[in-house]
Amino acid sequence: MTTFDNREQAFETKYAHDEEMQFKAQARCNKMLGLWAARLLGKTGADAEAYARDVIKSDFEEAGFEDVLRKVSGDLDGLASPEDVREKRAALLPEAKAQILNSMP
Template sequence: MSTFDDREAAFEAKFAHDEEMKFKAEARANKKLGLWAAELLGKSGADAEAYAKTVIAADFEEAGHDDVIRKVVGDLGDKADEQTIRAKRREALAEAKEEMATEA
């Protein structure tokens, strides 16, 4: 293998790793958002975990995280507005990235 091929393979491996970490951070943030929303809905324990899984699954409906926001906005009704939910998700994503960085 040439030096160019080695560099290309390394770049591709780094890209794949970075995308995997991004996916995991997004899923972790969605779980955190789901647990927060579950608490507002009065859920706890296994019910809260089950609800958080539905929030994670909602992220597979379309690209981006607007599908997650729509789900949580719809589920929470007047318990939290969209702006609050978006802020909470940004906070959850920052926490998830920080946690993953310290775990690595």
């Protein structure tokens, strides 16, 4: 392999790693958002964990955050506005990213 090939492979590996970390951070953020919403809904324990998993799954409906926003806002129905949900997610995302980075070996 040439130096160029090695460099290209390194960039591709870094890109794949960065994408994986972003995916994990988004999933962690969605879980945290789901647990927050579960508390507002009065869910605890296994029910809260199950709800958080449903929130994570809702993110696979379409690209972006709108699918999660629709689910959580719809479920909260008056307990929190869509703007509240967006603000909470914005606050949780840096925390989720930090948790992912800190959990790396």
